[in-house]
Amino acid sequence: MLSEENLKKVEKLKPRFQTTQALTLPVLWMIQQQHGWISSEAMLYVAQLLNVPVSHVYGVVTFYTMYNQKPVGKYHLQVCTNVSCMLNGGEELRDHVCERLGVKLGETTSDSRFTVTEVECLGSCGTAPMMQVNDDYFENISLEQVDELLEKLS
């Protein structure tokens, strides 16, 4: 489930922590980076790899919002609607993205390209409105720029 390279990384990380349990989050990140989401088989794998109960891994996956418990589109669009963004058009941005792609929040387009979610403050309040696409921030983004971006990614 993990690549050779990632398995090597795991070994290198081990001495940095008192327990292997501490590697739960880093290993889940590796899984998600490779597979895009975290399946129940993956959770079982992580539990065995780190020698922790699978219930523990499940508990972690469900606690943190960034671990995808089901597959998401190739591009995960995350629109912030917290205060500073809201004051600068974050909700309009959210609605615009949903409308353009014809999906509701949390849904994925039928071609599996885009998933849209609404997120809490991403620390980009001074460059609102903003949207995160996978790992990248798009800040100070206008509706026209969003259209262009979606066009490019389609």
Add this chain to the structure above:
Amino acid sequence: MQMVGQTSPSVSSVHVVCHNIEIKMIEFEKIILTEIPNLHKIDIYEQYGGYTALRKALGMTPDAVIDEVKKSNLRGRGGACFPAGLKWSFMPKQSAKPKYLCANGDESEPGTFKDRQIFELNPHVFIEGALIEAFAIGAQMVYVYIRGEYKKWIDLLQVAIDDAYEKGYIGQNILGSGFSTDMQVYRGAGAYICGEESSLMNSIEGGRGYPRVKPPFPAQSGMWGCPTTVNNIETISNVPAIMNRGWEWYSKIGAPKHPGPLLYGISGHVNKPAVLELPTGVLLTDLIYDYCGGVKNGKNIKAVIPGGSSTMWLRGEELEGVRMDADSLKIVGTSIGTAGVIVMDEDTDVIKVLTRIAHFYHHESCGQCTPCREGTGWMEKILKRFLAGEGTMQDIDLLLDVANNIEGNTICALGDAAAWPVQSVIKKFRGEFEKRAKKSPTVSQYVKPPHLVETMLNV
């Protein structure tokens, strides 16, 4: 050789003269977000005096370093303003167990976007500060916890850490001093609560981010039950300048009881939102009108959140003369928090904004304590009633009652953080609620729902 921070006089000097603020601001120079180009590169950082503070500290005793920081009066920038040197002194001098430093880069408080500037523009000032702190408290490992969404900034910091390892600033026998420590970045995965220090430690231990009951405090029992200190990224980034210039120099910057440069983040309805490094104690109105170009479309201000979403609101009419430091804001009934200022113009629907904040806390509650888990949900629900035009006059008091019952009755301060905005908005904008309330109340007198009281006491 020019020391880090000795840039050409910053814009503040010009400004300060014309506004006749205390003279000391004229001398203000930035120490974190300086104007030196490419300071994120280790060579440039060294060229401007970088890592000399570490060298100096390693030649002192750990106690002398702690003493220097204590006297400087540096206070935490993560929200609670706790004196940094005092916190370090709580760490046991002798310990059979390893000791740890956790640097808090979770930065998830709405309205806060400063630590990422440090990762991007001056990561080495943070790394150097963390190494000095690790030496002072005897930590063999520095964990840098960074919110999961900050992937780009994690990568930027990692480059800087790798460079510092290569140059021998981190690792075994640092600069021949005999002191050794390591630095490990830990990526969060989307949970505001992990910024709370004990939750952060549980997260690094690889678990759910549940806050712990205190005491014991981290200095007695932190990571895996070992002595641990948690400090904010910005707090730590102040340390090199204190070592280089001495506590006397540092303690004279800005507000005497809360000195130093502060990274203010101003957002919302201002023309030029920004992160600005200025002394503590600048006038809130100066931040908004002079540094950030005033309110968009020349409108008036209805309300300001001074220090991130957890802090009490101020009305537009209350801003005159308010200074941005811990004590001054306390006097006007609020707090400095993370210095994340959110400005709302005269047309803002404050109930809508408050509802969004209430939603945030409800979403982010870890669910351990009943008052927080249930109370945040109720507050959101009641506020939504007002948005839908279904709220009643009784609902205003009910809302306040729920908030009052959360405050002080929870394991961690998220409960308080959820209650304070609600309490302050009702206090300051009660009229808005009354205007929105349905005119024909169905209950003639407000009665405390019995189960509410019971649940609250049933913690």
